[in-house]
Amino acid sequence: MNFRIIAKDLAIDLGTSSIEVYKKGEGVVICEPSLLVLDHQNKAIKAIGEPAKDMIGKTPDDIIVQKPIEKGVISDFNLTEAMLNYFFQKINPGFSVIQPRVVVCVPSGITDIEKRAVEDASLHAGSRDVIMVDESLAALFGIGLSPEDPRGVLALNLGAGTSEVCLVSLNGIVASKTMNLGGDYIDKEIVSFLRNNKKIEIGINTAENIKKEILSLKISDKEKSMNVEGRDLIDAKPKRIKLRSEELAEIILPFADKIVDMIYLVLEKTPPELSADIKNDGFIMTGGLSNIKGLKEFIEKKIDLKGHVSDNPELDAIKGAGIILEDPDRFFKYKSR
Template sequence: MLNLSCDIGIDLGTANILVYVRGKGIVVREPSVLALDKETGKILAVGEEARRMIGRTPGNIVAVRPLKDGVIADYDVTETMLKYFIEKVSPKPRLFRPQVVVCIPSGVTSVEKRAVLEAAMQAGAKNTYLVEEPMAAALGAGIDIYEASGNMVVDMGGGTTDIAIISLGGIVVSQSLRIGGDKFDEAIIKYIKKMYNLMIGERSAEEIKIQIGSAYPEGEGKSMEIRGRDLVTGLPRTITFTSAESFQAMAEPINSVIDGIKAVLERTPPELASDIVDKGIVLTGGGALLHGFEKLLKEETGIPIHLAEDPLSCVVLGTGKILENIDKDKTNLVVGSRSV
């Protein structure tokens, strides 16, 4: 029988967009970047191909990231990107509009929610449902969110870090910090500029973070060569940068995340706090992969830390689980919806 419609789950991240299709699993995993021709408005590249163009485009081409700090910064470009991915994964012929579940940070305003709903509807959805990221991340990490017991999830994305205590299918205490992988990259750029008078780009900073970045004071003892523009001579220059220096560079945003986690723990009811001490904190999202972060968090809180099996995919896998039950479970996890 021909499948004329498909249900889609979208992790609309600041750094990456992941798309889950019901019955197929994750079908798209691309950076949230579009390359546009400024004069004609035509899309030239999406995802990885567009990311490679950042900082390298001629005047008439612009590589943009339409999401900042977990929310829509450029509405039209976000709509264009959603339309592109919905059309890419929808079956042909497309006779019916799909149902779409989109994840949003837990601290977004009603205006920001409306922007996501509107963008998804304009991009071709029949029904759009919004789900908070920590709920989806917990489901994707295999946590039973419906049990009468406390679970703590920390979802560290590119633009936001969502911290939540979940029990009986709801969020009891939560905090959404506008700090994520992008802030770590910015901190590295600032540090190198200050210490070495060298200007590096976003992509170089991200490479440093992934390859030698460390959240722990000792670092890994690794180093790498960095190329950039000397701010005094204006000429290209190469320096050697170490993982211990990366810790110093990222210390401020890392400490802000740890302070946020402690603040949520302080507001947690005692019964749920004892559950969390027993079960530990579950880390999801790309930021959780930063070397030494688990060790530092365990030392700072005294609570066991568990890294999810596939931290980068937890949120979108959670949307997949929600899609399977969307017809039965419309009210429980959904925090906003819009229909045609």
């Protein structure tokens, strides 16, 4: 068994679809699905992370795939603790006299009870101290925003479980609006669309691939297509269809319109002193759903502001949490107690 005096401190983005871990001094070392596979009879954990995702839709009835994080918050405390302990051990294997300090990203809209659940799960999994930081703020720090910057920044944080529009200035959120819809909702809508319109049943992993490959709001992408395999709902035989991007527009358009409505609600609460900053700088998109082709351009046209997306928006939050981990005193206001 490995033995050390002090374990390396960690930062965690505990997301609905994935868990990302930053190790102090090394950077992002883990990016895996936040999933577990359980034996339904004795609740034994069979797999966690990437191996668990590979089992979705392929398990017998007595084996279940479980998501311990739903819409950005803990839905099962014990499973979340087990998942955190697994990743903690993966990074700091063996025994440590002094356990790691952990920075955890949390959605801005969660309650005090939900924050306490995140903190307790982290402590029980083996951390000595927990610093919680708003996920949208962490993402902006990961992009390059300074916490001391007095200018207003309009941010769209589009994740798997939730979508948030917030106005940030001077290390804090001035106004925000959140809805419990994100990438997982889009995946389910794709499954429903193909079931109702193409009479084919597909798995959630296939829907996620469709979202990444051909879901687009760009007119130039309307003929983009891919082959989709599933089960025929009429005769139950394996079935393959050719799906075009244009056919999926009805799925993403209502979601995009909801994002625009949220932006207007936040802009209505924006102090006049910060409106000029937004007019000059536009908005920033972060989170994995920011990768949907044409979404930025659609929002730009609707609100007449310029949009910006980082190279890897799905990693912005964990990079920002890592920055906080490296210099926690600079962000001390986020300490949970």
